[in-house]
Amino acid sequence: MLEQANTLHVNPAGSESSTAVALSRMGLDVAWVSALPDSPPGRWIADRLKMHGVDTSHTIWTDDRMGAFFYEQGTPPRGSRVVYDRADSAVSRLTPQQIDWQRVADTRLMHISGITPALSEDCRDIAIRALRETRANNGRTSMDINFRAKLWSPDAAAATLSPLLKELDILISTASDIELLFDIRGTEAQVITQLRDRFGPSIIVITLATGGAFGWSEQTGLVETGPHSVEQVDRLGAGDAFDAGLIYGILDDDLQLGLSCGSSLAALSYSEEGDIAWPTIEEVLTLTEVARGG
Numbered sequence: 001m002l003e004q005a006n007t008l009h010v011n012p013a014g015s016e017s018s019t020a021v022a023l024s025r026m027g028l029d030v031a032w033v034s035a036l037p038d039s040p041p042g043r044w045i046a047d048r049l050k051m052h053g054v055d056t057s058h059t060i061w062t063d064d065r066m067g068a069f070f071y072e073q074g075t076p077p078r079g080s081r082v083v084y085d086r087a088d089s090a091v092s093r094l095t096p097q098q099i100d101w102q103r104v105a106d107t108r109l110m111h112i113s114g115i116t117p118a119l120s121e122d123c124r125d126i127a128i129r130a131l132r133e134t135r136a137n138n139g140r141t142s143m144d145i146n147f148r149a150k151l152w153s154p155d156a157a158a159a160t161l162s163p164l165l166k167e168l169d170i171l172i173s174t175a176s177d178i179e180l181l182f183d184i185r186g187t188e189a190q191v192i193t194q195l196r197d198r199f200g201p202s203i204i205v206i207t208l209a210t211g212g213a214f215g216w217s218e219q220t221g222l223v224e225t226g227p228h229s230v231e232q233v234d235r236l237g238a239g240d241a242f243d244a245g246l247i248y249g250i251l252d253d254d255l256q257l258g259l260s261c262g263s264s265l266a267a268l269s270y271s272e273e274g275d276i277a278w279p280t281i282e283e284v285l286t287l288t289e290v291a292r293g294g
Contacts, residue, residue, distance in 0.1 A: 002070050002083055011274035012048040013069065015113035015146055015240050018275045022244030022265060024053040026281040028251070031055040033104050033130075035090040041066040042090070052276070060098050064090040071236060084150055092119040096126050105133035109170075111142040111247060113240075117160050118151040124160055131167035142170035142250075144243050147177045154180050165199040170250060172205045172243060188224075192216040203255065205246060205262075207239070212263060215246075217255050225259040228267035228287070241269035241277040245284060257288075264288045 017032060024030040032054050036042035038061040045066070046056045067089030072081045086092065110130055117124040131141045143164065147157055158181040165171060179185045184194045188206070195204050196216075205215040211227020245265035249258020264287040269277040 001072055012045050013275035015115050017049060018240035019111060019243045020054045021049060021052040022241050022277045023247060026248050031058055033058040035060040035062050035094040037062055037064055037066050037090050058104060060094060062090045064093050067091065092123060094126065095122045096129050101133045105137045107134060107139050109140045109142055109247060109251060110134035114143060114145040114161055115148055117164065118148065128164050128167060131164060140169040141167055142247060143168050145173040145177045147181060157181055168201045170203040171195060171199060171201040174207050176209060188214050188222060207242060213259055215255050215259050220255050223256045223259060225263045228263060236275050238266040238269045242266040260288045
């Protein structure tokens with residue numbers, strides 16, 4: 001437990017940050033847009049992202065504080081727990097006016113997490129403007145709903161995220177978040193149909209608690225990938241790693257490849273400590289081929 005700790009192990013974290021690193025390590029050009037305090041902790045974060053090849057030149061440097069969370073890893077009967085300390089963090093105080101939208105929206109794909117709009121009203125405005133500006137520049141838009149009950153209620157999340165989801169080309173979520181926030185349940189086809197009719201994305205991907213995922217696009221119809229057998233070291237960052245693998249395939253116009261790479265990268269993420277996934281594209285593709293029987 002945190003109150004019993006004598007030492008802390010420090011890792012960079014954050015949903016979009018972890019996805020950006022994983023994509024960069026897979027060989028894609030990736031830029032990260034956020035705010036950091038102009039202080040040693042802020043520069044430490046930027047340096048860690050740059051170490052993996054992520055472009056951090058869009059960072060807004062401020063006099064605010066660094067947001068943090070503490071992960072208490074537990075074993076039965078005590079479960080693991082996350083303690084947030086991110087009130088008034090640099091990113092939560094960021095405003096749309098501080099961002100150079102002409103540069104930021106010049107991208108093939110803009111990916112954001114549903115965590116960001118939970119941080120402040122300005123972050124909600126930034127999220128929806130990021131999606132709209134990207135689409136206006138003929139880029140694609142992606143969001144993982146990534147609901148966090150410690151940040152907001154299901155009703156608040158559903159009310160805030162619904163307008164954003166209508167700006168998406170690619171909607172990603174767990175099956176449990178879809179049911180909790182939008183009361184959508186049923187067979188795979190029924191869930192896809194309800195999400196498509198309500199929000200209109202061209203690609204929908206749902207990850208399952210039992211492992212694996214299913215997805216749908218206008219071109220492929222319904223496709224799926226199974227889980228990997230995993231000996232879990234650390235559960236942090238697996239969803240963000242999945243998103244990176246998925247986006248890798250989608251940018252190659254191959255949803256099935258995206259699902260398979262996402263499942264492989266999530267499994268590899270489980271095998272290491274911390275939010276950041278370190279596997280290379282060669283490791284991801286090798287595990288993907290093994291799963292396919294290649």
